[in-house]
Amino acid sequence: MNSRLSAITLNTFREAVRDRVLYNLILFVLLLVASAPLFSQISIGLEKLMLVNVGLSSISLFGVIIAIFIGIGLVSKEIEKKTLYTILSRPVRRWEFIAGKYLGLLLTLVVNAVLMTAGFYAALLIFIHSLAGTDARMLIAVYFIVLQFMMMVAITLLFSAFSSPIFSATFAFALFVIGTFGEDLKNFAAMSHGATKYLVTGAAYILPNFASLNVISQVAHEQNVSGQLVLFNTIYALLYSVAVTVGAILIFERRDLK
Amino acid sequence: MHAIEIRALSKDYPVGFWKRTLRPALKSLDLTIEAGETFGFLGPNGAGKTTTLKLLMGIIFPSSGSATILGKDFLDPEIKRKIGFLPEQPYFYDYLSAPELLDYYAQLSGVPAGVRKQRIGELLSRVGLSDVGNKQLRKFSKGMLQRVGIAQAIVHNPDVIFLDEPMSGLDPVGRHEVRELIQSLKDDGKTIFFSTHILSDAEALCDRVAVIHKGELRGVGVVNDFRSSVADKTEVIWLGAGALRAVEESVVEPHITGDTVRGTVQSADLDRVLDILRQRHARLISVTPIHRTLEEYFLSKTREREKEPVQL
Amino acid sequence: MKSRRQANVTWGLLLVALLAGAIVSRRQVDKVRGTQTTLEDALYLPSGKTVKRLSLGYSSLLADIYWTRAVQYFGARHVRGAQHYELLDPLLEITTDLDPNLIVAYENGAIFLSQKVPEGAGQPDAAVRLLEKGIRANPLYWRLYFTLGFVHYVDRHDYRAAEQAFQKGSEVPGALPWMGVMAARMAEHADDPATAAYLWKTIYETTKDKEIKDTAEKHLISLRVESELDELERRTKAYYESRGAYPEEWSDLIKVGLLRGVPVDPNGVPYRLRLDGTVQVADAKKFIYLERHGKPLNK
Ligand SMILES: Nc1ncnc2c1ncn2[C@@H]1O[C@H](COP(=O)(O)OP(=O)(O)OP(=O)(O)O)[C@@H](O)[C@H]1O
Numbered sequence: 036m037n038s039r040l041s042a043i044t045l046n047t048f049r050e051a052v053r054d055r056v057l058y059n060l061i062l063f064v065l066l067l068v069a070s071a072p073l074f075s076q077i078s079i080g081l082e083k084l085m086l087v088n089v090g091l092s093s094i095s096l097f098g099v100i101i102a103i104f105i106g107i108g109l110v111s112k113e114i115e116k117k118t119l120y121t122i123l124s125r126p127v128r129r130w131e132f133i134a135g136k137y138l139g140l141l142l143t144l145v146v147n148a149v150l151m152t153a154g155f156y157a158a159l160l161i162f163i164h165s166l167a168g169t170d171a172r173m174l175i176a177v178y179f180i181v182l183q184f185m186m187m188v189a190i191t192l193l194f195s196a197f198s199s200p201i202f203s204a205t206f207a208f209a210l211f212v213i214g215t216f217g218e219d220l221k222n223f224a225a226m227s228h229g230a231t232k233y234l235v236t237g238a239a240y241i242l243p244n245f246a247s248l249n250v251i252s253q254v255a256h257e258q259n260v261s262g263q264l265v266l267f268n269t270i271y272a273l274l275y276s277v278a279v280t281v282g283a284i285l286i287f288e289r290r291d292l293k
Numbered sequence: 294m295h296a297i298e299i300r301a302l303s304k305d306y307p308v309g310f311w312k313r314t315l316r317p318a319l320k321s322l323d324l325t326i327e328a329g330e331t332f333g334f335l336g337p338n339g340a341g342k343t344t345t346l347k348l349l350m351g352i353i354f355p356s357s358g359s360a361t362i363l364g365k366d367f368l369d370p371e372i373k374r375k376i377g378f379l380p381e382q383p384y385f386y387d388y389l390s391a392p393e394l395l396d397y398y399a400q401l402s403g404v405p406a407g408v409r410k411q412r413i414g415e416l417l418s419r420v421g422l423s424d425v426g427n428k429q430l431r432k433f434s435k436g437m438l439q440r441v442g443i444a445q446a447i448v449h450n451p452d453v454i455f456l457d458e459p460m461s462g463l464d465p466v467g468r469h470e471v472r473e474l475i476q477s478l479k480d481d482g483k484t485i486f487f488s489t490h491i492l493s494d495a496e497a498l499c500d501r502v503a504v505i506h507k508g509e510l511r512g513v514g515v516v517n518d519f520r521s522s523v524a525d526k527t528e529v530i531w532l533g534a535g536a537l538r539a540v541e542e543s544v545v546e547p548h549i550t551g552d553t554v555r556g557t558v559q560s561a562d563l564d565r566v567l568d569i570l571r572q573r574h575a576r577l578i579s580v581t582p583i584h585r586t587l588e589e590y591f592l593s594k595t596r597e598r599e600k601e602p603v604q605l
Numbered sequence: 606m607k608s609r610r611q612a613n614v615t616w617g618l619l620l621v622a623l624l625a626g627a628i629v630s631r632r633q634v635d636k637v638r639g640t641q642t643t644l645e646d647a648l649y650l651p652s653g654k655t656v657k658r659l660s661l662g663y664s665s666l667l668a669d670i671y672w673t674r675a676v677q678y679f680g681a682r683h684v685r686g687a688q689h690y691e692l693l694d695p696l697l698e699i700t701t702d703l704d705p706n707l708i709v710a711y712e713n714g715a716i717f718l719s720q721k722v723p724e725g726a727g728q729p730d731a732a733v734r735l736l737e738k739g740i741r742a743n744p745l746y747w748r749l750y751f752t753l754g755f756v757h758y759v760d761r762h763d764y765r766a767a768e769q770a771f772q773k774g775s776e777v778p779g780a781l782p783w784m785g786v787m788a789a790r791m792a793e794h795a796d797d798p799a800t801a802a803y804l805w806k807t808i809y810e811t812t813k814d815k816e817i818k819d820t821a822e823k824h825l826i827s828l829r830v831e832s833e834l835d836e837l838e839r840r841t842k843a844y845y846e847s848r849g850a851y852p853e854e855w856s857d858l859i860k861v862g863l864l865r866g867v868p869v870d871p872n873g874v875p876y877r878l879r880l881d882g883t884v885q886v887a888d889a890k891k892f893i894y895l896e897r898h899g900k901p902l903n904k
């Protein structure tokens with residue numbers, strides 16, 4: 036990694052940390068602790084199931100929210116405040132700026148997710164009093180959540196590269212929702228006819244698909260996740276994220292910065 | 294080799310809701326700046342100074358034309374190791390401290406890790422910020438920020454330095470200090486290209502100035518020419534309004550404030566006027582020769598052709 | 606300027622290549638997951654009312670999603686010849702809670718529900734409940750009465766209820782006249798295969814769902830076979846009455862002029878003549894809906 040890229044990455048990470056983004060961890064721990072006694076009231080057998088569902092879902096949701104709220108300002112804020120002027124007047128290529136911002140936010144989210152996962156396993160230990168061998172499987176769910184972050188960061192960055200934060204937030208969130216229904220969209224396509232079919236099929240493949248990255252309920256029920264799914268999900272998330280980031284670069288490369 | 298060579302550089306901004314109409318902000322600018330020169334880029338508000346600098350920095354792209362810096366195309370990323378830039382009203386990452394910010398910028402400019410720490414220390418004392426410690430920039434005053442801005446522009450020891458209104462928004466002390474800083478850079482042999490509309494700063498620092506107005510270059514002048522030109526008028530101020538009547542026909546536009554009179558006298562008449570005033574027991578306060586100043590030059594350049602309709 | 610354009614082209618080509626790669630890998634992901642995982646996990650919530658409250662005003666969009674899920678669920682199960690369709694009824698329930706005016710969910714959903722296993726969920730009572738809910742919400746849509754009568758007749762063999770449904774439907778303004786005809790037939794010729802054939806023909810001609818059209822076609826073919834079998838048995842009986850013995854081969858009937866040639870089923874396979882004068886199809890599996898004297902041949 037070249038030194039300019041790593042400098043931008045680390046600075047983006049540093050900004051997030053100093054903006055107290057990691058404070059959300061406290062909220063996460065509170066959520067787990069507060070909900071535990073609730074679970075045991077619902078049903079003794081379901082305690083663990085609920086803990087896994089709540090824990091993993093919040094790791095995903097917190098991350099997506101952070102991705103959107105930081106992501107939308109990544110580029111537009113630097114344009115707005117003109118900090119970009121002092122970056123672009125240096126030997127920094129425009130693509131390096133975008134890539135560095137991307138990696139910086141992703142790093143933030145990964146660190147955040149790692150800390151949350153540690154807290155989650157601690158909660159399992161404290162409330163369920165044991166860790167089974169199959170509990171390692173939940174790491175696959177966390178890994179998929181990180182893949183989801185990769186895609187979300189790319190998407191918010193793309194919007195941030197050409198539009199205002201409000202617009203970016205709205206659209207990034209809309210894409211997140213559409214993405215979670217990604218497979219339904221494909222099912223719609225399969226059921227429609229004529230021109231609509233081609234249109235919806237095209238949209239289904241171009242829009243992100245987060246449905247296949249969500250295996251939370253599967254691992255909560257201690258079901259297996261196939262190795263092939265891990266492999267293809269990884270390839271898919273990687274290619275999709277890089278594609279969207281290249282889209283952001285393409286827009287940013289041609290842009291006049293006000 | 295010229296330090297900077299600007300050839301027919303133009304920029305049109307799309308305006309209006311549909312961004313269909315183009316409005317020229319810079320019209321075919323040709324300018325060359327020699328190595329080691331301190332060059333003032335003068336113009337009233339909205340003249341196109343910032344536009345020119347943003348073009349040269351690759352922040353916006355020209356509609357046509359090009360430029361070279363130190364002989365290389367201005368968009369070549371490698372040439373940017375050798376240039377420094379201070380934007381107008383700079384704002385920096387306010388969650389960083391001054392040393393952190395400078396370290397970040399030094400890294401981006403490719404300053405090797407080994408020399409960064411020492412250089413940043415020296416730089417901070419050079420701009421008078423050696424005692425700021427690790428205070429975050431959000432707690433800095435405007436003057437301190439401007440100094441940080443100059444520090445970041447020279448942290449990688451560039452050969453050519455671009456400054457966009459480096460003195461604006463500063464108090465007299467701050468202005469003086471920034472002036473000194475620029476003077477010391479000039480003494481180091483750097484090429485300095487700075488925009489301003491504060492003419493006294495330009496007069497004090499620059500070798501040459503260009504005047505730009507409404508996106509058009511109106512003239513380029515050598516500052517020394519203004520300084521050495523013979524004064525043909527003199528401003529005289531004295532106490533004793535009663536003496537005015539005796540010299541009335543020689544004094545142009547007299548202003549009377551209480552008992553004080555201020556007026557302009559042709560240099561040829563000066564001795565005679567002073568004699569009469571002495572005879573009338575008026576108390577002389579000052580006698581100042583008026584040069585053909587930079588201000589006059591500036592005003593004449595920006596005023597001429599004013600009435601022509603601006604083409605859209 | 607020129608090199609900038611070149612850079613843009615390079616980034617553009619890279620973008621296209623990456624997107625293509627992403628789409629290919631997306632297809633792989635879908636293949637690995639299959640349809641079944643999608644349908645059984647998530648988004649199945651116990652009550653449509655809850656979902657509706659959660660849907661923040663997008664309930665009709667969500668209804669479409671649930672309807673898609675129901676169809677996919679049914680289709681995927683159907684292909685695998687499944688014996689159980691536990692989720693079908695709740696999915697339809699949620700769908701119609703979300704959008705009570707989604708006619709297609711009542712019409713097609715009821716048929717999916719009422720058909721016998723493995724062709725459907727084998728839950729005609731659930732189908733009746735769904736249709737009655739649909740009629741309450743859409744009283745002016747007379748075709749729902751038709752489907753209701755149809756389910757009563759075909760799957761529940763409740764001819765009185767069928768008659769009432771057709772009768773009520775015929776009273777809805779704009780109902781086609783044959784609704785009244787159907788009601789009358791229920792009263793007089795309920796057991797007549799021609800009545801069943803007429804009903805299935807109506808379904809076949811009016812449905813837009815391929816699955817249902819297929820089913821209707823199979824039913825029509827089975828009904829045709831049934832009436833052909835009846836006719837052939839009438840002729841062996843006539844042979845017996847004139848000769849005192851049942852024919853041993855089809856040629857016996859042809860010789861005496863009771864048949865013109867060897868009779869074949871709609872697939873072109875000859876019918877089988879048994880020594881007791883009864884007639885069968887060669888392969889009963891080919892006609893899954895075939896009934897003899899009110900009893901299905903296939904169990
Ligand atoms: N992003 C933009 N879109 C449209 N017009 C612009 C844009 N930026 C600048 N302009 C116009 O271009 C002209 C030149 O602006 P510029 O900022 O270069 O002036 P300036 O000489 O730096 O003025 P000042 O002394 O006020 O800083 C102005 O008329 C301005 O309104």
Ligand SMILES: [Mg+2]
Nearest residue numbers: 342343344381
């Ligand atoms: Mg300006």
